Amino acid sequence: MKKLSSFIVICTFGLTVFMVLLIYLIVSLGYENVVVHQAEKNAKTMADVTYNALYQVMRKGWSRQDVAGFLDGSRKILRDTRINVVIYQSESLATRYGRLYDMPPDTHVRTVFENGMISTVRNGGIIRHIYPLIASSECLACHTGTRSGEVLGVIDSRIDIGAELKETREKLMVFLAVLALIPLLASLFLARYFSRRVARGISDLHARIEGVNRLSDLTQLCTVDMQFGFNEFKAMFDEMNKVISRLRTFAIDKDVLEFEVKLLERFIITSEVVKDWKAHVNNILVEINSIMETYFFFSLFMIDEESYDLEVFWRNTPAEQTKLHFEGIIRQKLAGNQRLAHLPAVNIIHNVALPLSALPLLKAEDIELQTKSLFLESPHIGGIVGIGVVSDLGDKSARSLVIESILATLLNVVGSVKAVYRYTKELEFYATRDPLTNLFNQRVFWEMLNNEVDRAARHEYKFALLYLDIDNFKAVNDTYGHAFGDSILQHVSEIMKTSLRQGDMAAHYGSDEFAIILPESDEKQAYLVASRIIQGLQDGVVTAPDGVVLRITVSIGISMLPAHAKTAKELFMMADNMRSKAKYSGKNQVVCPSEEDLTEVYRMIGEKNILIMESIEEKLIVPYFQPILNMTSGRVEAHEVLMRINLPGGVMRAEEFVGIAESMGVISRMDHILMEKVFSKVSSDGYDGLLFINISPKALILNEFIPNVRKLTKEYGIDPAKVVFEITERETVKNMTLLERFVMDLKLENYKFAIDDFGAGFSSYQYLKRFPVDFLKVDGEFVRGMAGTGSLDTAIVKSIATLAHGLGIMTVGEYVENEEVLRAVGEVGLSYAQGYHIGLPSPELVVQ
Structure with a gap:
């Protein structure tokens, strides 16, 4: 920002320079025009005089020597002047009588010879008047062989005005430069004078503004008559007073704003709400008391159409008389509310945040005067209907307004705390x-x-x-x-x-x-x-x-x-x-x-042990593929790979041998055979959809698992981004650190990761926090339960779908066994559907 004094000086300097240049330009051009015009007249006069003198000489019959002597005399007279006269002969006269001058004619002279017309030209600082000598009938007596009207010569009268113009310009520039000092010096004086006058007023105003620390100080600022020395500045200050007066009508003190901010900071909902919502609200009350003294607050909840709870949160243990005073006042307030007047009996529940100390005895009139309350037309989140705060603010009306303004926020916080607590407990319950x-x-x-x-x-x-x-x-x-x-x-x-x-x-x-x-x-x-x-x-x-x-x-x-x-x-x-x-x-x-039963079962287990080893040696393990439907496109775009053992009498399902294979420690070898056959099948069929492959927790401790998978995908030309490895929570939650390293290694190789049976265990959410999950396969029991009246299952699945969508994770609904469940899967927003209604497991891939 520029100073006002500097601005005045700069503007004056610029204007002075501009005026000097303008005056110089106007005067210079004007003077030059006058000088040029006068020089043209003088050149013409000189040419006329020379012509008349020459004409008289020629009439007397002078010889060439006489004419040359006359002209030499004329040149001597003009030698020390700015005037010069040159006479040019025509070619015919020069041939006949010889040239008077050796100077050859230039373009202008030749032009006059050709057209016989008078010409005035300017060459730089020289003004030339070129006059043709045209033969008349008198001339023919001496100049035989010449016809009338022929141009016999040209008089070139020249006047040099360059030196005069240069000298005049220099004198004018010096004069104007001296003259320009006057406004510049005047501007410096005025700027200093003006700056000092204004600075005194501004300094006084600054000191008074620095003294404004609260709203009431604005009154002092408005009533001060500042002296700037200029009416314009006084008018500006008067307008500022009007703005300040208006500002006082709606401005809020800084300490009041800080008071409100500190209160709102105490309303943050933390993870403690999951443990006990009442304890969390008690903590809020204690936090509020660090800002202002608050004896208690209460909240009214609708439990059902015929039941209401009034939760009272006391800072300290209240006296029985205080409780009775409060209960009487709150019942009066409810009776005075048009909507709440006809409520059935309200169950009043008292809670104490700091029970080891007693609350001061409160009179009924104190409670009534210090209570700020808000009641709603209909229940909000958590069933909350109303809220009230009882605090001692003395005569601080501004803070009282703040309390009233944050009641709606406090109501939402308390209602949300209770709702989060209830929903979390329900989710925890139904997750197990x-x-x-x-x-x-x-x-x-x-x-x-x-x-x-x-x-x-x-x-x-x-x-x-x-x-x-x-x-x-x-x-x-x-x-x-x-x-x-x-x-x-x-x-x-x-x-x-x-x-x-x-x-x-x-x-x-x-x-x-x-x-x-x-x-x-x-x-x-x-x-x-x-x-x-x-x-x-x-x-x-x-x-x-x-x-x-x-x-x-x-x-x-x-x-x-x-x-x-x-x-x-x-x-x-x-x-x-x-x-x-x-x-x-x-x-x-x-x-x-019985003993026979035990023998038979162990015999069956032994037979399965042998069968499993034979399936590995002879590679009897075969993949089955269950199609997975994209709910948006309506196309089968993925398959889950299921392990089977191909036997002469039929196909053995995974649940019949996986547990035994894991106990034998050979499940990883079976996984390797399965993936090799899967990738071979995918490569030969040209399938480019997603492949969901279940991996055993045993793979977590095998360092060669990922190198083997990398080798197989490279060998069969499989895009790693098309391979999704599934892991269930139940078998891996105890190895979270090991699993975390395993998943990160998978992601580095560009493979995708899915959590199977998500929602079945409460700690499933740990996966979302720690791992880069690509897919959530929602537990089939919840998905299947959405059919019919499964409103709770629908709510759980919908919450999982919403959570996954917010995190950019795709979802798969399992156990889709009929059209009703498929329709429900689409309504809650799951990305994919899988189940017998979509397709049974088959040794063939569905290629679309």
Whole structure:
């Protein structure tokens, strides 16, 4: 920014220079025009005089010598002047009488010889008047052979004005330069004078502005009459006073703004809300008290149409009298609210943030005067209907306005805290539970079974596993529909719950199958529990939609650890075999393994061990491909690779041998054979879609896994970006660091990574935080549950889809077994769909 004094000086200097140049230009050009005009007149006069003198000489009959003498005399007279006269002869006269001058004629002279016309020209600083000597009848007497009108000569009269013009310009420039000093000196004086006058006023104004620290100080600034010495500046200051006066009507003190900011900073929702929403709100109250003294605040929640809770959060323990005062006042406020006046009885719940100290005794009038409240027309997030704050602000009306302004924010924060807490607890519950029966799901069952096996080994006790399924369930389901089938499952689960001991763990394993872990139990106790379940089902009846009374029965298999198995998988396999034996023996009964059963099962396991080794040696492992549908394009754009063993009597599914292969330590060799056959098939068929390949957790500890995969993809020309490796949470969550390194190595090679059965375990979200995930395969139990009235499953799947979309992750819905589920998958926004409705696993790829 320029100073005002500098601006005046610069402007004056520029204007002076401009005027000097303008005056110089005008005067110089004017003077030059006058001089040139006068020189032209003088040159013409000189030419006329020379012509007349020469004419008189010629009339007297002078000889050539006489004429030459006359001309020499004329030149001597003009020698010291700026005038010069040159006479040129025509070629005919020069030939006849000889040349008077040796100077040859230039272009201008030759032109006059040719046209016989007078010419005035300017060559630089020389003015020339060129006059033709034309032969008249008198001339013909002496100049024989000449005709009348012929140009006999030319008089070139010249006047040099260059030196005069140069001298005049120099004198003019010196004069104007001296003259320009006057306005420049005057501008310096005026600038200094003006600057000092204004600076005094500005300095005074600056000092007064520096003294403005709060809104009330603006009044002092407005009433001051500043003296700038100029009316224009006074008018500007008067306008500034008007702006300040208007500003005071809506401005807020800085300390009030800081007060509001500090309050809002206390409203941040942290992860602590997941633990206990009331504790979090108590912390907010304590934080607010670091800014202002707040005795308590309250929030009103709608629980249902007929039930309301009023949560009161006290800073310290209140006296009973204070509680009674508050409850009376709040009931009056509710009665005075048009919408809330007809509420049913409100349940008032008191919470204390700092219970070790007592709250000052508050009178009813104090509470009423210091209460700021806000009630809504309808419940907002978390069911919150209203909120109020009771604080001691004294006479600070501005802060009181701040409290009123943030009530809506506080209401949303408290409502959100409660909603987040409730939703998190529901999500945590249904991530581990089957939403239909509220029993543990299959994922949690395996975690509990493995934990129980470890604990039993450490403490050297035995426990039992019951595995059961409902007899003839498929027939009932097909006859009366899935809704009635779901009610049967719920009925069985309720009978199971009433039959179990405290500490027993029941799970809905899948479809019509249930599993029960009985810690620290022997075979007799397990048999008693199983018998109670069968008896409970016999005592109860279920009425079908058509009125038919059904008696539900189950077949139960029992296995004991360590008597019947050493590992969780062996224990489960034994119970499953006993369940099958109960089915084949007539159903509705309990079967425990005999010595013959144990021998048979171990024989089967031994046979499978041999079969697995033969499948590796003879490469009997074959890939099956299940198509995956892109929900946007409606095309099959991916396949999941499933492992099978090709036997003479049929194909063995993965669930029949994978557990045994893992315990044998050969699963990685089987994975290698499978991938080699998959890549060979893909290469020969020209398939360019995505390939989802399940990898065993054993691959995490094999350093050669990724080099082998890299070698195979290079050998068969497979794009790594088309290969998606799936890992499930249950088997890898304990090796998170190892898994993290493994996934990073995969991504460096440009392979993609998917989490299988996402949502089945609460810690699935750890994957999203730590790994660069490309796909989430939503647990099929949730996807399948979206059919019919599965509103909870739909909400869970939709939340997963929304989360994945926000993170740029694609989603796959598993267990899509009918058109209804497929439609639900599209409605919640999943990217892909997979299941029997899309296509059964096949040895052939679907190439589109």
